[in-house]
Amino acid sequence: MGNPLAIIGAEVKALARIGGPLDVFQRFGTTSNQLSITNGAYLTGDTLVAQSAAPDYEKLVGDPLRNGVVAACVNAVAKALPDAPLVLERWDGKGWQTVTDHECLEPLRAPNADHSDADVWALTSGHKSVYGQAFWLILPDKLQRAREIHVWHPSRVEVHGTESEFISGYRLQREGGGIISPDYPKTQVIHFRHLPDFSNPR
Structure with missing residues (x-):
C-alpha cells in the first residue's frame, strides 16, 4: 500500500495554508523524519515543508531522545x-x-x-x-x-x-x-x- 499521506496530500497542504491542526496526521510524522506527500514536499511533525526548501537535517532529526x-x-x-x-x-x-x-x-x-x-x-x-x-x-x-x-x-x-x-x-x-x-x-x-x-x- 502506498503512503496514505500521498493520497491526501492536497488536503494536508490546504490545512497547512490556513494554519489548521495536523494532529490527526501526527502518527505518520513520528514514524519517519521525511515522508513524501506530493510534488516532493514532505511532512515533519506538524510542519509541511515545500520542495524548494533546503532540508535542515538537524531540525528534521530533532532531539533523538524524544523518540x-x-x-x-x-x-x-x-x-x-x-x-x-x-x-x-x-x-x-x-x-x-x-x-x-x-x-x-x-x-x-x-x-x-x-x-x-x-x-x-x-x-x-x-x-x-x-x-x-x-x-x-x-x-x-x-x-x-x-x-x-x-x-x-x-x-x-x-x-x-x-x-x-x-x-x-x-x-x-x-x-x-x-x-x-x-x-x-x-x-x-x-x-x-x-x-x-x-x-x-x-
Missing part, C-alpha cells in the same frame, strides 16, 4: 553499563594482575558531589550512543592528582588544535552561554569517541 524507540535503547544500555564491575589491571611481564589500590580508583568510585559513579557511566554511555562522543573533565587536587570527574555535554565542547599540535586543548561552554577560559589542556579531558567526527577529525 521513544531511540530513548528506550539508549536508556537500556546506560542502565546496564554501570552494573559491569570496574577492574584495574597491571601487566607484570607474565600476565595481567588486578590492582585494588590505586589513586585513579577514588575519583572513579566517587566522581563528584553531584553524580555517583553509576550516573557518570550512564551519562557517558548515553552521550556516546546519541552524539558519538563523550567528554570527562578531570579536576586535579593540589598535587595534580585526579580529584573529580565531571561529564560535559558534547554540544558544549570544542576540540582545538594548532599547526604544530593536532589537539592542543578543549574549549568548554557554560550552560548559560559564554566560554570558560582558558582552554583546558588535553591532559585534563578524556575524550570518548565512537568514530572520529568527519567534519572535525580532532
